[in-house]
Amino acid sequence: MPTPPLAVAHLLRRAGFGGSPAEIAALAPLDIKVIVDKVVNSSFAVPLADPPLVADKDADYWDRYVAMSSAWLERMRTAPVGPALVEKLTLFWHGHFCSSLEKVGHQAIWNQNQLFRVMGLGSFRDLAQAVAVDPAMLRYLDNDRNTKGSPNENWARESMELFTLGVNQYSQDDVVAGAKAWSGHGLDKDGRYVFTANRHDFGAKTLFGITKAWNGPEVLDEITLGDKKQTSARFIATKLWSFFAYPNPEPAVIDAVVAPYLASNLSIAALLKAIFLRPEFYGPKAKGALVRSPIEYVVAAMKGTGLGCGIAHPEWWLEGMGQQPFYPPNVSGWRQNGYWISASTQWAKTSCAGFLRWKANEGTSVLAGTQALAAPAAVRRALAQFGVDTPSASTVKAMEAWLRQERTTTKWAERPNLIMLALLSPDAQLA
Amino acid sequence: MDTETADVLAALSTPAATDRRSVSRRRFLQATAMTAGATALLPTWLADLAEAATPIGPGDGVLVTVQMGGGNDGLNTVVPTGDSAYYAKRPNIAVKATDALAIGTGVGLHPKLTYLKSRFDAGQLAVLQGVGDITPDLSHFTATARWMTGDGTEGKTGWLGRYLDGLPGGNDPFHAVTVGTSVPLLMNGATRKATALPQQVDDGLSTSAKDDWVRRSAECLRAMGGGTTGLGAWGDAIAAAGRASVDLTDKVRPLYKAKLTQGRLASQLDLAARIVNADLGVRALHVSFGSFDHHANLPGEHGQRMAELDAGLQTFFATLAPRFSTRVTVLTFSEFGRRVQANQSNGTDHGTASSLFALGAGVKGGLYGAMPSLTNLDRSGNLVPAVDFRSVYATVLDSWLRADSKQVLGATYENLGFVNRPGLTSG
Numbered sequence: 028m029p030t031p032p033l034a035v036a037h038l039l040r041r042a043g044f045g046g047s048p049a050e051i052a053a054l055a056p057l058d059i060k061v062i063v064d065k066v067v068n069s070s071f072a073v074p075l076a077d078p079p080l081v082a083d084k085d086a087d088y089w090d091r092y093v094a095m096s097s098a099w100l101e102r103m104r105t106a107p108v109g110p111a112l113v114e115k116l117t118l119f120w121h122g123h124f125c126s127s128l129e130k131v132g133h134q135a136i137w138n139q140n141q142l143f144r145v146m147g148l149g150s151f152r153d154l155a156q157a158v159a160v161d162p163a164m165l166r167y168l169d170n171d172r173n174t175k176g177s178p179n180e181n182w183a184r185e186s187m188e189l190f191t192l193g194v195n196q197y198s199q200d201d202v203v204a205g206a207k208a209w210s211g212h213g214l215d216k217d218g219r220y221v222f223t224a225n226r227h228d229f230g231a232k233t234l235f236g237i238t239k240a241w242n243g244p245e246v247l248d249e250i251t252l253g254d255k256k257q258t259s260a261r262f263i264a265t266k267l268w269s270f271f272a273y274p275n276p277e278p279a280v281i282d283a284v285v286a287p288y289l290a291s292n293l294s295i296a297a298l299l300k301a302i303f304l305r306p307e308f309y310g311p312k313a314k315g316a317l318v319r320s321p322i323e324y325v326v327a328a329m330k331g332t333g334l335g336c337g338i339a340h341p342e343w344w345l346e347g348m349g350q351q352p353f354y355p356p357n358v359s360g361w362r363q364n365g366y367w368i369s370a371s372t373q374w375a376k377t378s379c380a381g382f383l384r385w386k387a388n389e390g391t392s393v394l395a396g397t398q399a400l401a402a403p404a405a406v407r408r409a410l411a412q413f414g415v416d417t418p419s420a421s422t423v424k425a426m427e428a429w430l431r432q433e434r435t436t437t438k439w440a441e442r443p444n445l446i447m448l449a450l451l452s453p454d455a456q457l458a
Numbered sequence: 459m460d461t462e463t464a465d466v467l468a469a470l471s472t473p474a475a476t477d478r479r480s481v482s483r484r485r486f487l488q489a490t491a492m493t494a495g496a497t498a499l500l501p502t503w504l505a506d507l508a509e510a511a512t513p514i515g516p517g518d519g520v521l522v523t524v525q526m527g528g529g530n531d532g533l534n535t536v537v538p539t540g541d542s543a544y545y546a547k548r549p550n551i552a553v554k555a556t557d558a559l560a561i562g563t564g565v566g567l568h569p570k571l572t573y574l575k576s577r578f579d580a581g582q583l584a585v586l587q588g589v590g591d592i593t594p595d596l597s598h599f600t601a602t603a604r605w606m607t608g609d610g611t612e613g614k615t616g617w618l619g620r621y622l623d624g625l626p627g628g629n630d631p632f633h634a635v636t637v638g639t640s641v642p643l644l645m646n647g648a649t650r651k652a653t654a655l656p657q658q659v660d661d662g663l664s665t666s667a668k669d670d671w672v673r674r675s676a677e678c679l680r681a682m683g684g685g686t687t688g689l690g691a692w693g694d695a696i697a698a699a700g701r702a703s704v705d706l707t708d709k710v711r712p713l714y715k716a717k718l719t720q721g722r723l724a725s726q727l728d729l730a731a732r733i734v735n736a737d738l739g740v741r742a743l744h745v746s747f748g749s750f751d752h753h754a755n756l757p758g759e760h761g762q763r764m765a766e767l768d769a770g771l772q773t774f775f776a777t778l779a780p781r782f783s784t785r786v787t788v789l790t791f792s793e794f795g796r797r798v799q800a801n802q803s804n805g806t807d808h809g810t811a812s813s814l815f816a817l818g819a820g821v822k823g824g825l826y827g828a829m830p831s832l833t834n835l836d837r838s839g840n841l842v843p844a845v846d847f848r849s850v851y852a853t854v855l856d857s858w859l860r861a862d863s864k865q866v867l868g869a870t871y872e873n874l875g876f877v878n879r880p881g882l883t884s885g
Contacts, residue, residue, distance in 0.1 A: 172803030315690035349639030369654035373703035425681035440671040453697040
């Protein structure tokens with residue numbers, strides 16, 4: 028059964044960074060199950076080419092940052108169906124298993140990003156185990172300093188609270204025992220993971236009421252595969268649902284998507300497919316339920332204008348919008364929706380859109396033909412350029428009134444400002 | 459493209475690009491560990507806004523909250539130099555008694571807090587010891603939420619937000635301002651919330667711009683936020699924020715005329731002081747910095763944060779215009795203090811009670827609360843708070859902001875008496 032183009036467009040916005048008209052037209056004749064299999068495709072879970080500057084320790088700190096930021100955002104901008112979800116999911120994991128360049132070197136944080144790309148669609152248990160011994164995480168949450176005798180609780184606590192179980196699902200005693208279990212899992216002098224037996228506490232610890240000689244990885248297995256399995260599965264499913272569909276999902280919805288996840292050995296790909304096949308994902312509650320994060324917004328702006336990172340310079344605008352890649356604000360990552368809305372972020376978006384309008388006007392043919400269209404058609408064409416397929420009446424009214432006025436005076440300003448105003452419409456700021 | 463167009467495009471795009479490159483780079487580097495703690499230069503700039511919005515009344519005090527995110531180690535901030543248990547439990551990370559800046563018998567400030575020490579000596583720094591949550595939570599996020607709501611919940615409104623709700627008169631975007639990109643729970647009320655101001659505003663879109671085509675774009679952006687959008691609550695909120703950004707552009711632009719002082723906290727507090735000086739009617743300001751989550755390498759990292767705090771506060775009071783110098787109280791807070799016993803990584807894990815500072819000419823300087831016992835600890839090895847953090851809020855609300863703390867906090871808490879309100883009207 029064919030799929031309504033609006034549903035395809037919605038899926039490609041949420042499960043990626045927006046689909047082109049050609050991508051939407053190509054998928055719409057297909058059944059939704061077939062489409063979802065194309066969108067969620069583990070064969071695209073492969074690393075990006077490493078930007079050479081990342082490894083160049085003699086290079087400028089900022090230049091190295093821009094190199095890796097641009098490499099990632101450029102991939103988001105250009106990724107077709109399939110790879111697009113891999114990048115969207117990498118962004119999710121980056122905001123979930125947080126580490127920051129503030130505390131971790133360029134190479135380590137880039138390697139962690141590649142880890143999310145390669146393992147993000149696989150088993151959550153495997154991903155969590157890999158993150159636990161990832162050098163960036165070992166450094167970021169201090170487990171590289173966690174040794175027998177006087178353990179460091181940072182990783183033990185946050186890995187339970189923020190990464191696998193959620194608040195109130197563990198006790199302070201579990202944190203203390205968990206820290207002992209993870210002691211000795213650290214870094215060697217070259218910054219590679221190493222388990223140092225004489226720094227590990229091999230004694231008995233009581234964790235979740237079970238007393239034994241717990242070692243760190245066994246704690247994660249207990250959480251993801253043992254008695255805490257249901258709790259952990261619901262925690263991850265809720266967080267993914269909130270990121271892709273809408274916050275605060277109904278328990279029944281989570282029940283429905285958790286079942287195939289548990290049945291598939293904690294496959295994130297299976298969980299995402301279940302999410303993208305739920306009617307609620309396409310329902311009225313999902314529409315307008317998510318504000319585009321700054322990274323999503325800038326990528327959408329680059330897609331719509333056809334400008335790459337080298338011209339659009341996302342790194343100039345993202346801080347003011349509140350989201351710098353590789354630089355989450357703290358270990359809990361970025362929040363969503365209201366977190367992105369303020370006069371402050373609107374100024375940053377105005378600066379960004381104001382800059383891009385000139386670059387697009389000078390260097391591209393974006394919206395070049397709109398001057399020949401009547402105002403209503405020109406406005407709709409401009410909004411569609413940025414993925415707005417069903418614009419609000421208030422946006423259309425304001426932009427049409429503006430365009431009519433513009434056309435009576437300074438005609439040259441029409442095209443660049445049409446680009447800017449479409450980008451600043453509330454419609455284009457929603458996911 | 460005609461000549462006029464080319465000129466306009468050149469003027470608008472090229473300088474912005476050049477400026478952006480240096481600004482982004484500088485701000486980014488400032489925010490990284492590489493340059494953290496760089497000493498702030500003293501500003502010479504004073505705001506001279508010609509047009510005041512709704513000036514604060516002669517009896518109105520202004521509150522500035524400084525959030526120290528991540529859980530500040532209170533014991534290395536206000537150091538119990540006379541307590542041997544402190545040195546026994548922190549053999550590698552304790553602040554030496556000879557280094558601490560003595561503010562009483564057996565108690566001293568971290569050596570980097572030289573400006574605060576001078577204000578203490580002038581009788582304008584209240585050191586609030588042993589302040590914590592009576593039902594402590596060692597999660598950053600739960601604890602932060604509890605400190606921000608101040609009503610014993612992790613609910614949707616913050617204590618300063620509810621204070622805003624109760625201010626007389628209409629909703630004014632300048633009643634409360636937070637520096638940054640999003641409004642913290644602290645300043646979210648049921649009906650009102652703070653305005654977030656960035657550390658940089660480029661041209662913006664102004665309805666009073668010189669060029670008519672800019673004015674028209676500004677009017678269009680306003681119109682998109684003129685009512686309900688049909689896009690849902692988030693769409694409405696975005697549209698309203700877009701409209702607000704246009705309406706506020708002309709008012710805030712003068713604030714950014716001179717370069718802000720460098721430093722992660724100093725730049726925010728510089729801007730905060732300019733906002734006060736502009737007399738836009740602001741009653742509450744919020745800034746935040748961090749991280750204080752020093753599970754490892756505490757002495758160096760924490761020392762840098764202390765230097766940033768001290769420099770930031772010095773910048774703030776140096777920037778404040780003389781006529782406002784007696785009208786602002788600064789209050790620091792953090793979601794929790796840290797474990798008494800150091801860990802093996804020369805850091806400290808999550809704890810409970812900590813020390814707070816209240817600073818200003820309207821503060822009765824001295825030591826308040828009590829340093830908790832370092833040996834009689836709770837079962838996690840943490841301090842037992844001597845003072846409920848909401849007593850601090852109640853004191854500020856009732857004595858400084860002249861609000862009703864019972865209404866805002868939902869219960870009555872002890873007034874700690876560190877506010878010296880007569881200082882307010884003398885300015």
